[in-house]
Amino acid sequence: MEIQGHRRRGLVLVPWLMQGHINPMLQLGTILHSKGFSITIAHTQLNSPDTCSSYPDFVFLPLLSDVSSSQGNGSDDFSGQISNLNSNCKAPLQELLTQIVLKKQEQHEEPPCIIYDPMMYYVKAVAHHLKLPSILFRTSCATNMLSWYVCPGIQKEGYTPFQDFKSLELVPGLHPLRFKDLPVIPNSDVKILDALRQLVTCVQNIGTTSAIIFNSMDCLEQSSLAQLQQKCQVPIFSIGPMHKLAPAASSISLLEEDRSCITWLDKQAPNSVIYVSLGSVASVNEKELAEMAWGLANSKQSFLWVLRPGLVRGSESMDVLSDDLKISIGERGCIVKWAPQKEVLAHSAVGGFWSHCGWNSTIESISEGVPMICRPFFGDQKINTGYLSHVWRVGIELENDLEREEIERVIRRLMLENEGEEMRQRAADLKLKIKLFSKQSSKTRDRDLEKQGDRFHRLM
Numbered sequence: 001m002e003i004q005g006h007r008r009r010g011l012v013l014v015p016w017l018m019q020g021h022i023n024p025m026l027q028l029g030t031i032l033h034s035k036g037f038s039i040t041i042a043h044t045q046l047n048s049p050d051t052c053s054s055y056p057d058f059v060f061l062p063l064l065s066d067v068s069s070s071q072g073n074g075s076d077d078f079s080g081q082i083s084n085l086n087s088n089c090k091a092p093l094q095e096l097l098t099q100i101v102l103k104k105q106e107q108h109e110e111p112p113c114i115i116y117d118p119m120m121y122y123v124k125a126v127a128h129h130l131k132l133p134s135i136l137f138r139t140s141c142a143t144n145m146l147s148w149y150v151c152p153g154i155q156k157e158g159y160t161p162f163q164d165f166k167s168l169e170l171v172p173g174l175h176p177l178r179f180k181d182l183p184v185i186p187n188s189d190v191k192i193l194d195a196l197r198q199l200v201t202c203v204q205n206i207g208t209t210s211a212i213i214f215n216s217m218d219c220l221e222q223s224s225l226a227q228l229q230q231k232c233q234v235p236i237f238s239i240g241p242m243h244k245l246a247p248a249a250s251s252i253s254l255l256e257e258d259r260s261c262i263t264w265l266d267k268q269a270p271n272s273v274i275y276v277s278l279g280s281v282a283s284v285n286e287k288e289l290a291e292m293a294w295g296l297a298n299s300k301q302s303f304l305w306v307l308r309p310g311l312v313r314g315s316e317s318m319d320v321l322s323d324d325l326k327i328s329i330g331e332r333g334c335i336v337k338w339a340p341q342k343e344v345l346a347h348s349a350v351g352g353f354w355s356h357c358g359w360n361s362t363i364e365s366i367s368e369g370v371p372m373i374c375r376p377f378f379g380d381q382k383i384n385t386g387y388l389s390h391v392w393r394v395g396i397e398l399e400n401d402l403e404r405e406e407i408e409r410v411i412r413r414l415m416l417e418n419e420g421e422e423m424r425q426r427a428a429d430l431k432l433k434i435k436l437f438s439k440q441s442s443k444t445r446d447r448d449l450e451k452q453g454d455r456f457h458r459l460m
């Protein structure tokens with residue numbers, strides 16, 4: 001399906017530089033390109049030299065010639081990185097957009113519309129200044145954004161959700177989530193609070209932004225999406241799961257994928273392997289890493305473990321496992337620096353996923369019917385864990401300090417016991433639900449996307 005006459009409508013996409021933000025933005029670009037829009041990516045950092053060749057139909061324009069802040073190193077100065085990029089990218093984006101607008105004028109074409117990640121909150125001011133329409137793209141779940149509206153209200157009513165984070169009481173206005181599922185931000189971290197405040201303000205004061213897009217589905221977050229639609233003054237589009245709607249090629253890795261793990265998986269029995277990855281940002285200390293490793297080794301289950309550079313705080317070396325551990329793990333463990341995760345999760349040998357529960361990892365796992373061990377670190381990962389363990393009941397939360405005996409127990413519960421088997425069944429049902437939802441809506445989806453295309457067109 002192609003929207004008549006829209007092929008030349010230009011969209012400029014501005015992603016945030018992290019893996020979990022770039023992937024869905026490129027997937028969104030691929031989906032919208034297939035609907036007739038032309039796509040320009042205004043980016044800060046793309047490490048992969050193959051990126052541009054993987055997207056021959058996209059135009060890639062770098063905003064900065066040198067981004068010293070590196071990807072995926074669990075940087076301590078995350079808030080500094082956010083504010084630096086927001087101030088350093090403003091002028092280059094304005095210049096770049098001015099050139100695009102002038103070119104469009106010369107060619108008697110419509111000005112472009114900007115779709116941006118709110119981590120790049122400066123984009124709103126640039127779009128407003130140039131009188132260009134803009135659309136927000138949130139790469140986390142809709143419930144996360146809803147919590148920003150709900151939390152201040154319940155705090156006024158006397159609840160203290162940020163302190164009360166262990167309570168199983170349901171959060172008023174956020175059912176079925178509990179207080180323990182709310183994101184916790186360390187009160188002491190003023191810089192992070194300040195960065196978060198900027199982000200929340202950008203999203204809540206919609207201003208000239210014309211719409212919000214989520215990588216989500218009604219069948220996962222119907223209540224939150226409906227409530228958000230009531231709270232926001234602009235249309236909300238939920239288009240997901242994007243990695244399934246966009247062709248497999250439409251993701252890039254900022255770190256090089258080690259495909260040898262697929263050959264290793266090919267030799268394993270169905271549902272016998274637990275895949276372990278904490279995403280591109282979360283980090284652990286050396287003691288926690290050793291507990292993880294001993295827990296995995298003692299569980300006697302086969303595992304595929306992503307030990308990415310920067311995963312262990314304060315350790316440059318990747319050779320972080322002791323000789324004892326290596327002997328104990330033997331052939332049962334395959335360790336890589338970065339895996340082709342979507343392919344791993346779709347592999348029949350994978351029977352469980354120990355994850356930090358980033359939103360991408362969450363939807364990639366449930367789309368393949370893989371039950372999870374949930375170990376959230378920060379932000380929306382706690383909300384996603386609440387959905388996985390408490391609402392959809394396809395995951396076990398690994399709580400308290402990382403400790404080898406508990407890790408071993410949880411792995412065995414998921415991989416060997418009835419409880420895990422029941423979760424696997426529910427995960428298979430959820431996979432089917434997502435697939436059916438996508439299929440059912442595929443008849444209406446083209447029509448909806450066409451309608452959305454028309455709405456985009458009007459919004460632009």
Ligand code: UDP
Binds near residue numbers: 281337342357361
């Ligand atoms: N990912 C990957 N290989 C890995 C680990 C992660 O390709 O070894 C991808 C994963 O498929 C997902 C993204 O990195 O699309 C991580 O995003 P998520 O939202 O789960 O977490 P974040 O990294 O943003 O914390």
